[in-house]
Amino acid sequence: MHEWALAEAVLDSVRAEQIARAGQRAGRVVIQFGELQSIDPDVFTEGIRHLQSVDDDLNLEFVFETEPATLKCTVCGHGWSFADCDIDEATREAIHFLPEVAHSFIVCPSCGSADFRVDQGRGVTIESIEFTSAEASVRPEGEG
Ligand SMILES: [Zn+2]
DSSP states (O other): OOHHHHHHHHHHHHHHHHHTTEEEEEEEEEEEETOOOOSSSHHHHHHHHHHHTTTTOOHHHHEEEEOOEEEEETTTOEEEEEEEEGOHHHHHHHHHHHHGGGGHHHHOOOOOSEEEEEEOOOSSSEEEEEEEEOOOGGGTTTTO
């Protein structure tokens, strides 16, 4: 499943970060879902929960945010946001499911070209990982 593969990739990244910071433990992880992502956040969360339950080394709390989609015209370089597009709700929904159809409904507000790309708001990114020092690994002063 696409979502589970993503969930596994996210956990791999967090695990690698935790190993790189010896003595610290990852806690709160902020994940950004692109506004135009084509994955199901519920299935993603389920994947995270399942994968985390078989890994004693991770005890994470996930926070999900939505990254607003922005579009950029490849002809004139104008950038604008998906939220500002003058399209009806049904079209907006359709684009959420299949971002490729955007080109049939949206044109650059500056030059009128349908030749634009989605600049931001696709896929899944790790926005931040919060680390805390693991008490057990802190060596008391004067020992040794
Ligand atoms: Zn343009």
